[in-house]
Amino acid sequence: MKLIFHYIRNHIVIFLISMFFLSVEAMADLMQPTFMARIVDNGVKNADVGEIFRYGTIMLLIAFCGAVGAVMRNLFASRTSRIIGKELRRDMYAKIQTFSFENIDRLQPASIITRITNDATQVQDFVNSCMRIMVKAPITCVGAIVLIVVQTPREIPLMLVIILISSLFIISNMRIGYPRFGKLQEKVDRLNEVSREFLSSVRVVKAFNAEEREERKFGAAADDLCDAGISAMRVMAVFSPLINLTVNAGIVFLLWTFRTDTGTGTGKLMASVNYMTQILFAAGMVTNILNTAVRAMASSRRIQEIMDEVPAQRQVKEAVCPDIKGEIAFEDVSFAYAGAGKKSLEHVSFHASAGETVGIIGPTGSGKTTLLNLVPRFYDAAEGRVLIDQVDVTEADERTVRNAVGFVPQKALLFTGTIRENLKWGDKNAADEKVRAAAEAACADEFIRGTERGYDTLLGQGGVNLSGGQKQRLSIARALIRNPKILILDDCTSALDAETETEVLRNLKKCSERMTVLLVSQRISTVMRADRILCLEDGTVKGYGTHAELLKNCGTYREIYASQIGGLQ
DSSP: OHHHHHHHHTTHHHHHHHHHHHHHHHHHHHHHHHHHHHIIIIIITTTOHHHHHHHHHHHHHHHHHHHHHHHHHHHHHHHHHHHHHHHHHHHHHHHHHTOOHHHHHHHOHHHHHHIIIIIHHHHHHHHHHIIIIITHHHHHHHHHHHHHHHHOGGGHHHHHHHHHHHHHHHHHHHHHHHHHHHHHHHHHHHHHHHHHHHHHTHHHHHHTTOHHHHHHHHHHHHHHHHHHHHHHHHHHHHHHHHHHHHHHHHHHHHHHHTTTOOSTTHHHHHHHHHHHHHHHHHHHHHHHHHHHHHHHHHHHHHHHHHHHOOOSSOOOSSOBOOOOOOOEEEEEEEEOOTTOSSOSEEEEEEEEOTTOEEEEEOSTTSSHHHHHHHTTTSSOOSEEEEEETTEETTTBOHHHHHHTEEEEOSSOOOOSEEHHHHHTTSOTTOOHHHHHHHHHHTTOHHHHHTSTTGGGOEEOGGGTTSOHHHHHHHHHHHHHTTOOSEEEEESTTTTSOHHHHHHHHHHHHHHGGGSEEEEEOSOHHHHTTSSEEEEEETTEEEEEEOHHHHHHHOHHHHHHHHHHHSSOO
């Protein structure tokens, strides 16, 4: 709950104003039965019209004040809870931006999405409830008990019994409900994960006619969520009626104690019954609020995990901001993904001079992409050092390094927006001439101009209205717009035909005279013209040199060459 109170403190003035108006509303509700009792006992009993009119007028004024208090309370509560919800999501999102891939892998994207959306909503609803009825419920409950005792002192034992039994039920409700609502949020995570996985791979699902299997998977996740929800709500289903039963039994007992009265206290009896009814509603509100609080506590704990998560990357107080020229060196680098039983890279060492093109090749799972991810510091090496211009990347300013890197991932990722907007991710201030020059270098200009609106053509999410090869070429153009010192190409020409790939690589060769290029490919024809080639297998370096040197000295490279080209030269 510390997290929730932290955000409430940021808006304490508005919160207290809301509490004031809520208190006005509660006091107005409490005063009404007392004046009704006076109307009955003093006005109706004695047929005193003036008394009835006077107290009736007071009741109307009180009701008006209560209505004003309720309206103002609602306005302040709704506004403040929405602002707190916004700030909570904003702060979570800002914290997530500091995470490395390792943090995100550990927390899982589906769970992170649930925390930003569903968990934040639970906290927001709790704050809203807090400002609307949480304070009103105890004020009403305590005030009603006090007024019953004042008007009928002999009912003190009855009030004590009601308070004791109701408190036991409420405490039991919280202790049993808290872990169940925590499990409920975990099941929401799982449902989001299944939905996200299906939507991101819907083409594969349909291609393999696997709809029924996915339906079963989703159905199982939905069933688990349903069962968790039933388990959590069963607590309220049990304890709420028990609390109502306790208060209603008190009302019956109160009426029983007045059975021998001669009618002298009819108004007080009416007021007492009214106050008992208010206690009943207040107890119901307390129960509902506590259930909301229990769920908010579970969500708050999950949000706090995001806030407390320590970025996996080592932080330095005074980061170095090197003037990057593009020299890259790996010194005895080893790396393993979190939870993996085997290292993805082991004792990798090589050096690339500034302006040099290094081809990287190896069998599937040899660690090629992992190696590339260490350069812009998406992950940090577990052992050894990754150096850029002789500066350890863990000691360099992260933004400086990444601003100098153009990265084209294995899977082309585009965003909803126009082609021009997607390309300008590389440089938001790029002139149209620069955008077009980068597109021409990536062999994308021709197909872009062939679309209905050219560079202003709107792309769907992920670039769904483009082919795989077109998306890859746009990704290359986006990286080239940055004029990077280091260009990382992670098997980004795999969807291109041989002729287009050759032209793209020829253009890249012209552009990369002032860049260091790390070029990963499964095709030996793609990497063989690089200045030097790094051959990997099972995360270790099998060879590093020119095409001719590797053919002579590296057995793994010779095997790849023979399998693709068909013989040795």
